Amino acid sequence: MTSNGLLLILSGPSGTGKGTVVKSLLAGSPGIRLSVSATTRAPRPGEKDGKDYFFLAREKFQKMDKAGKMLESAEYCGNGYGTPLEPIEKWTSKGQDVILEIEVQGGAQVKKKRPDAVGIFILPPSLKELEQRLRSRGTESDEVIRGRLQAARKEISQAAYYDYVVINDTVESAAAQIRAIITAEKSSAGRNQELIERILKDD
């Protein structure tokens, strides 16, 4: 099994519980890290630089982006958001797996630059269940919920472009499924050409 860390792209519609699945993964596996995004927006109260985001000045952000030091980037509400490449390369070269929690467009950008990244799409058990989860929050209007469900439909229609789909039925089973995917990917013949060569050379 290769000792290199994997780059995992995790996407899925709002309300699917991606965040909770990621927390469960991180809690149980010291070998897994969560990528921290960079942004040009100002920190909100309580947000910490390097933990919630890397807060960058617009100029620095653009310079990094132009120099190819962002795996993906996007503008949103007048602010820049992106994924710094350097920490990911550092961690994966040390054998740590890095999770990118990212929306579908960003995921596609990453997969284009890093075809070795493993795309995992988190699905709700059903759209009805997703609607119930969104409603149970009790914080959003019918209109907002309708909008989110429409967005979810659109995102799910992109799931087929990912490598794997995982239904978030229970957090534990979804996290276990992702752990199995990590183990399997590390056993793929494509990632173990060097190992095969080494055995043949009998080093």
Added chain:
Amino acid sequence: MTSNGLLLILSGPSGTGKGTVVKSLLAGSPGIRLSVSATTRAPRPGEKDGKDYFFLAREKFQKMDKAGKMLESAEYCGNGYGTPLEPIEKWTSKGQDVILEIEVQGGAQVKKKRPDAVGIFILPPSLKELEQRLRSRGTESDEVIRGRLQAARKEISQAAYYDYVVINDTVESAAAQIRAIITAEKSSAGRNQELIERILKDD
């Protein structure tokens, strides 16, 4: 996760401990079955039809083979050997995973006919370790062992054509790795197109 069973091709050089790994897999998983080969050779004392082999008359074997009812077949020491297709289709359609323990040429035939089959190559930790395992049996001459090591080298050089490689370091870890591969493969987007459609249609 798809509910269809997988067809698993398991190969690896003699002495790698494939058989022990398969036994461990079967013992722990009622959902996994081992494919039984067909042969035209006569049963040896103690061998049971349908368990060790399906013992077939030459005529019947050839008829099945010509009718496309064998997934693969080969002649060896004047006898025909083959993998009957029907039980595999029956079991996988019922959601059971089927293991084919098969050598490299047979594995290639199967993969050609069934590209959805999952090829797993069992590797020894090293050729030195393989040699030790072969010698520890204490039943074979130096010449035979040299021949087996040469055959192993040739087979291992084909490992890259499999989907996965698993080092048989300990039986438990190898079996766990194969279980993870099964879970991951069942989560692959390619095997779950229907599931994605179903969620989008909200059935």
